[in-house]
């Protein structure tokens with residue numbers, strides 16, 4: 109009995125000395141973690157444009173530069189990914205041996221990384237890996253009351269992420285990523301974000317990180333109704349809505365002979381190619397000055413938003429370079445769930461709203477006249493009544509989703525009858541002589 113205790117004690121002491129002798133600089137470990145996540149962002153270097161020849165799988169589509177990220181092949185849980193084995197077995201390995209691995213044939217990073225980078229990566233592999241599954245399970249055991257009282261997030265993270273974790277438009281709300289991709293979120297919380305000045309929590313201990321994950325998992329998801337309406341405003345005119353730079357060259361998919369081609373930035377508006385009625389060459393904009401001959405989006409109603417985001421990022425559309433993640437997501441939600449069949453509101457032959465104008469008048473006076481004036485003469489560049497007669501599909505889209513970069517309310521969640529009646533009413537508003 110005594111001997112075992114003593115042996116355990118001696119072993120414990122040896123391993124304690126062992127660890128302290130091997131103690132690595134935590135700054136090197138977390139930097140290694142960030143390089144593992146995305147070395148080119150961390151190094152502010154350009155990743156190769158061609159796919160990594162070692163990246164073999166055809167099952168998943170990964171953009172060429174991303175095939176050079178360690179995580180693409182070895183995973184957020186370090187257990188391997190896309191047909192490659194993990195690096196878990198190399199925990200506690202000799203960093204010098206790992207540096208040698210990073211110079212082998214599988215890892216053609218000769219000029220891309222320097223020896224300092226390789227050493228940080230080796231330190232991360234040798235002493236920075238964590239059992240992700242165990243942390244996720246520990247987070248599940250954190251009591252709800254404890255999880256929701258996380259003051260670290262409120263004081264350390266919220267300056268950038270907002271108290272609800274959804275302020276940054278370039279990433280998904282943290283609540284969603286923590287629920288859907290907990291390993292990735294843990295890796296980022298432990299090591300920080302490549303190229304950023306986000307603090308790494310590693311030295312605060314696993315408990316802090318586990319509680320952080322549990323807390324992030326309680327944060328709200330994006331609001332679908334708000335996302336759809338925002339997508340509708342982006343569909344109308346995303347350049348105005350995000351107050352970004354206007355495009356100087358016409359959209360490559362815009363037919364050279366179409367009418368609007370002389371205003372380059374206009375050719376980038378979704379509505380210009382797909383119509384205010386979303387029906388493209390099958391709808392109201394099949395002819396006339398806005399005709400492009402391009403198909404509509406009605407077939408995409410109900411489609412998986414991820415699929416629509418892929419279309420928007422693809423070569424046919426090129427929006428990945430000019431819009432942030434959340435903007436693309438809002439557009440996709442709009443296309444998937446925000447389109448309505450406008451024929452149910454507007455008679456396609458006469459262009460007249462099917463609603464009851466006398467019923468709509470009261471709604472108009474209470475909800476719209478404050479900005480537009482009783483007779484529709486204010487705020488809008490063009491008279492609201494005139495637009496609603498010549499281009500009722502435009503008016504209806506704005507009524508449902510609001511106006512880009514403006515506080516005009518989106519009516520899409522109100523009773524459709526109210527919307528029909530207001531549109532019928534504004535069609536009766538007369539311009540002053």
Ligand code: HEC
Nearest residue numbers: 160162163175176177178181192193195197198209214229
């Ligand atoms: C395109 C895929 C790919 C990428 C990217 C990649 N590796 Fe590897 N890695 C491999 C393959 C293949 C092996 C050999 C193991 C196997 O056959 O599955 C390997 C092995 C390793 C091993 C040895 C694992 C063991 O147990 O023998 C380490 C350590 C390693 N990689 C680290 C890294 C690091 C760090 C990065 C980023 C700088 C990286 N890898 C990027 C494909 C990749």
Ligand code: HEC
Nearest residue numbers: 264265268278279280285293296297301304305306307320
């Ligand atoms: C100085 C600003 C800043 C602070 C402080 C900050 N972050 Fe971040 N964080 C960012 C930025 C910017 C990104 C997005 C990076 C990008 O563009 O890919 C990000 C990304 C993330 C991501 C990745 C999400 C994803 O979907 O890719 C996680 C997780 C995260 N932060 C968690 C935290 C936590 C937890 C804290 C507090 C310990 C924190 N952040 C503090 C700026 C910050």
Ligand code: HEC
Nearest residue numbers: 359361362375376377378381402405407408416419424439
């Ligand atoms: C310059 C013209 C143009 C603009 C602007 C444009 N698109 Fe497209 N869009 C097209 C063309 C052309 C196709 C058909 C491509 C194909 O079938 O390969 C298409 C197809 C689509 C599809 C797939 C439809 C289907 O049934 O397969 C979606 C979804 C889509 N566009 C959404 C949008 C959104 C959202 C915007 C605004 C952010 C937008 N588009 C802006 C030209 C345009």
Ligand code: HEC
Nearest residue numbers: 475476479487488489490492495503506511514515516517
């Ligand atoms: C907070 C002020 C505000 C309120 C309230 C408001 N709007 Fe607007 N609306 C605007 C602004 C600003 C525009 C954009 C004008 C422009 O740029 O030409 C606009 C544009 C429109 C347009 C399309 C633009 C056009 O050229 O005709 C329609 C249709 C419209 N509003 C209808 C309504 C209706 C119906 C209501 C009531 C349900 C309403 N608005 C309430 C501010 C408002």
